[in-house]
Amino acid sequence: MPLHVTDYRWSQTDSTIHLSVPLKGATVRKVDIVSTEEYLKVHFPPFLFEAFLFEPVDDDRSTARIGNGVAVFTLPKKTCKVWERLMITTDDKETKKEIRERALLKQQQKLSAESKQKGEKQQAEKKYALETMMKLEKEERDIIEKMKEAEREKTTAELAAWQLRQKQKAEEAQQKQNHQIQQAGSTDIPGNRLTDIVKNKQDHRNSKTKKIQPQLPPPRRSGNIAVTFTPRVFPTALRESLVPEEEEWLKKQAEARRAVSAEVEELQDLSEEERNHDWLKQKGDKCFTNGDYVGAVNAYSLGIRLNGKIPALYSNRAACHLKLRNLHKAIEDSSKALDLLTPAVPANSAARVRASIRRGSAFCRLQLYAEGLQDYEAALKIDPHNEALQEDAQIIRDILQGSAG
Known part of the structure; x- marks a missing residue:
């Protein structure tokens, strides 16, 4: 049976209720909160706090903060007036049970609606990405078709020009032959004699062509030639000078496939939300705000395994390592984030x-003040009017000047 918390504190204004519940040493992970318009529950075993509110509140604008062993709630009122008390005074168990069940049902409906909305958002994003990809592919096909059409028109024009040249050459040859016949006809040879001479010349050329034409050999017998190729991973021909590089590349690809298969087996046990890097980032941010830096590091690390190209995951994990005094890891994550934030x-x-x-903070904690000053000056170049940055940079300069003196 849970122990009910009675040492809570509350205050109010005309529009807001402020409530403070002591957590009695409970960690953030063990606190379960259910909040609706008429009911509030804070459960951290073995303790339980329940509030059947005197008037309805605006649940959508209500907030809760957990830290320093206390949970602080801000509950905006739906009607601006002063309450006589925080909770209703009835001792009817059936009424309280009905309110409690109604609150749990609303909480489940709210979570289901959020999950459905998130799924619809992801589906819309996938649909948009698919439409964009199809549009790009269509534009690429249109460009290729235009290039083909231009090439066909060019080839057609070249063919027409070649045919025109051949026709002109044939006309010139015909004109030349007619001119020769006209010159031969201007002599005193009778017409029949001239025709016989031309015919004899043509017969002489045809007989000469027949004598020169060689005898063609008979056709060869048909057959099949078997051709085999050496199996090869790469689409290009083998070059002996690149054999070591190709073997090294194949080795790395095999290691990468093994790593991916092992990672996929590990990720199969995760829920759908835990496979979403955006959800993991929000979870890490919430853990960091609540002071759970180890939990935040775990959330950011899982998000990086899912998508290692998001600079915010590395930068936020660096902040957690600073809190945990893992200074070298903080430097490594910050450098990775800066690499991803280019250009x-x-x-x-x-x-x-x-x-x-x-x-820069990690370098200074390692007493590498020169390197830390470089990072602070780089930040000042981006935000030169930041007074806090200017003061910190001046402190580091004073430390360097004092050590040099």
Whole structure:
């Protein structure tokens, strides 16, 4: 049977209820909160706090913060007036049971709606990506068709020009032959005699052509030639000079496939939400806000395994390592985030400032003040009007000048 918490504190204004519940040493992970318009439950075994609220509150704008061994709730009222008390005074168990069941049902419906909305959003994103890809492929096909059409038109024009040249040559040859016949006809040879001479010349050329034409050999017998090829992974021909490089590449690909298959087997046990890097980032941010830095590192690390191209995961994990004093890991994650934040554009300027400050802080804690000053000055180039950055950079300069003196 749970122990009911009675040493809570609350205050109110005309529009808001402020409630503080002591957690009695419970960690953030063990706290279960259910909140609706008329019911609030905070369960951290073996303790339980239940509040059957005096008036309905706006659950959509309600907030809860957990830290320093206490849970603080801000509950906006639906009607602006002063409450006589925090909870209803009835001792009717059936009424309380009905309110409790109604609250749990609303909580389940809310979670189901959020899950459905998230699934619809993911489906819409996939549909948009597919439509964009199909559009790009269609544009690429249109470009290729235009190139083919231009090449066909060019070839047709060249063929027409060649046919025109051949026709002109044939006309010139015919004109030349007619001219020769006209010159021969201007002599005193009778017409029949001239025709016989031309015919004799043509017969002489035809007989000469027949004598020169060689005898063609008989056709060969048909048959099949078997051709075999050496099996090869690469589509290009084998070059002996590249054999070591190809073997090294194949070795790396095999290792990568083994690593991916092992990782896929590990990720099969995860839920659908735990396979979403955006959900993991939000979970890591919440753990960091609640002071659970180890849990935040685990969430960010799983998100990086799912998608290692998101700079915010590395930068946020660097902040967790700073809190845990894993300074070398903080430097490594900050450097990876800065590598992913290239090229430098206005859209990622704030992220580059955060990553530079986190790496600079890690260097300074390792007493590498010169390297830390470089990162702080890089952040100042992006945000030169930041007074806090200017003060920190001046402190590091004073430390370097004092050590040099």
